[in-house]
Amino acid sequence: MTTDINHILIFRTNIQTKRDKLRIQHELDTLDTIQQWNIDLEDIDCVLRIVSDRLTPEQIISVVKDSGFECSELE
Amino acid sequence: MRTRNADKEELVRQNAIDMLVKDGFQDFSMNRLAKESGISVATLYIYYQDKDDLIKKIGVAIGNNFFAEMLKDFSAAMPFKEGLKKQWENRARVALAHPKEAACYEIIRHSSHGEYILKESLKDFKFAMGDFFHNAVKRKELVPVSVEVFWSVAYGPLYTLLRFHGEGKSIGGMPFKFSKKTMDEAFELVIKALTP
Numbered sequence: 001m002t003t004d005i006n007h008i009l010i011f012r013t014n015i016q017t018k019r020d021k022l023r024i025q026h027e028l029d030t031l032d033t034i035q036q037w038n039i040d041l042e043d044i045d046c047v048l049r050i051v052s053d054r055l056t057p058e059q060i061i062s063v064v065k066d067s068g069f070e071c072s073e074l075e
Numbered sequence: 076m077r078t079r080n081a082d083k084e085e086l087v088r089q090n091a092i093d094m095l096v097k098d099g100f101q102d103f104s105m106n107r108l109a110k111e112s113g114i115s116v117a118t119l120y121i122y123y124q125d126k127d128d129l130i131k132k133i134g135v136a137i138g139n140n141f142f143a144e145m146l147k148d149f150s151a152a153m154p155f156k157e158g159l160k161k162q163w164e165n166r167a168r169v170a171l172a173h174p175k176e177a178a179c180y181e182i183i184r185h186s187s188h189g190e191y192i193l194k195e196s197l198k199d200f201k202f203a204m205g206d207f208f209h210n211a212v213k214r215k216e217l218v219p220v221s222v223e224v225f226w227s228v229a230y231g232p233l234y235t236l237l238r239f240h241g242e243g244k245s246i247g248g249m250p251f252k253f254s255k256k257t258m259d260e261a262f263e264l265v266i267k268a269l270t271p
Contacts, residue, residue: 008121010116010121040105042104042125043105043106045116047125049124073117074115074116074117075115
C-alpha cells in the first residue's frame with residue numbers, strides 16, 4: 001500500500017520516552033481519522049508522523065497538547 | 076500540494092548510504108541526513124517513517140538491485156561450469172561497481188534488520204541458486220558435498236580476492252588489484268575442486 005504524500009503530517013514534539021509514547025498512544029489510536037502514526041523516539045525532534053486524509057495540523061496539535069506535550073508542525 | 080522529487084530521493088539515498096558506511100549504525104541520524112541532503116526534516120519524514128524504516132528500505136533496495144544483477148544472463152538450468160562462471164562474473168561486477176552499496180548492505184545485514192532485508196530481497200535469488208545447485212548434483216557435474224561446503228569452496232576464493240581488492244592490499248600488505256586474469260586462475264582451481 002502506498003501512502004498519498006499529501007496526507008502525511010509531520011510534527012516536532014517532546015514525546016521522548018516509551019512511557020511518553022504510551023501516554024499519547026491511546027489518544028491517537030482512538031482517532032479513526034488517523035490511518036497510521038508513529039513517533040521517532042530516537043530523533044532529536046521526536047518527530048511525530050501522522051497519515052490522515054481528513055485531520056488538519058491544528059487538530060493534531062491540539063490533541064497532542066491536551067495530553068500535556070509540546071507539538072508544532074515541521075514544514 | 077506536495078510532489079515527489081525523484082532526484083532528491085536518490086540524493087537522500089546516496090547520502091544515507093555514505094553516512095551508514097562512514098559512521099555506522101549507531102551514529103546515524105535522520106536530522107543529520109536531512110541537513111546533509113539540503114532538505115527539511117519534514118520532507119525526510121515524508122519519504123520515510125523513521126530511522127528503522129529508512130534503513131530497512133535502503134537495505135531491501137540494495138538487495139533487490141544486487142540480486143537482480145547477479146541473475147543477469149544466468150539460468151539455474153545452465154551447465155555447472157558455465158553457470159558458476161556467470162555467477163563469478165556477475166558477483167565481481169556488482170562488487171566492483173558498487174563498493175559502497177555492498178559495504179552498506181553488509182552493515183545492515185549484520186544489524187537487527189538483517190533478517191528482514193534478507194527475507195524481502197533474497198527470495199527469487201535463493202530459489203535460483205538452490206535449483207542451480209540441485210541440478211548440478213542431479214547431473215553429476217558436481218561432487219557430492221553439503222551446501223555449506225559447496226558455497227565456501229565455490230565463492231569463498233572470489234570474495235576473498237574482492238576483499239583484497241577493496242582493501243587495496245592482500246596478505247602481508249602486498250598491493251593488490253583484482254583482474255580478470257586473477258579471477259580466471261582462481262575459478263579454474265575451484266572448478267577442479269568441485270567437479271568429479
